[in-house]
Amino acid sequence: MNAWLALILGGLFEVGFTTSLRYVDGFRHWPWVLAFLASVTLSMGLLEYASRSIALGTAYAVWAGIGAAGTAAVGILVYHDPASLPRLLLLVGLIGCIVGLKLLH
Template sequence: MSWVILVLSGILEAVWATALGKSEGFTRLWPSIIFAVGLVASMGGLSWAMRDISIGTAYAVWVGIGVALTVGYAMITGAEPFSIVRLLLLLGLVGCVVGLKLAGHD
């Protein structure tokens, strides 16, 4: 169950990071609210998952998921430039996150 919570928390990291960018310095209400709720839920889930998963593995997986989804979303929406190299690097990051799960002893 800890791994499920960790993955969901990583997804929420992408939500709050994207909302933070759209909040325009916390001047827009709904992105600011989504940021705050997403941040609290994401950190809470990370904290809960770290009861069973080592801190290094949990943090790396959480950040990896958040980064991959945030950049992927930005490339899909056109906020970030798309290139095959960037896509391959994101896939490599995802591969490393999966590798941490498979190689770990948690």
Template sequence: MAWLVLIVSGVLEAVWAVALGKSEGFTRLTPSLVFLGAIALSMAGLAYALRTLPVGTGYAVWVGTGAALTVAYGMATGAEPLTAAKVLLLVGLVGCIVGLKLVH
């Protein structure tokens, strides 16, 4: 259960990161509220998962999941250029996340 909560928390990390960018320095209400809700749930999920998972592994999976999804979202929406190098690096990052789960 901790792994599932950790992955969902990583997804929420991507949500709050994107919302933070769209909040324009917390001057836009809706993205600011999405940021606050997502970051609270993301941190709560991370805290729950770290009750049973090692901190280093849990944190690396959480931040890696959020980072990979944030970059993928940026590329999918055109906010970031889609390049073969970025895709290859994201595949490597996801591979490392899966690897951390497998060796746990």
């Protein structure tokens, strides 16, 4: 698998584990606990795989950025978190930084 594809997928699984974490409720809701554990395992495994050929700092920044931007998007679209113009502009800036890191690699 291509390292950049693995990194993007790992970032998306980070969105999965942060979203699942919302429903774990003290590890009492087992379907969500299992979703969390599967997502975090896949996310970290894909990050580890990608960091074998992508500089560790770049890999981590991209992985975390995808997770942060994706989790913010889920919050806005699913949970009706605030979507103010400054917040959206900062998210666009974050995504721009992720793309910039890819282009510099």
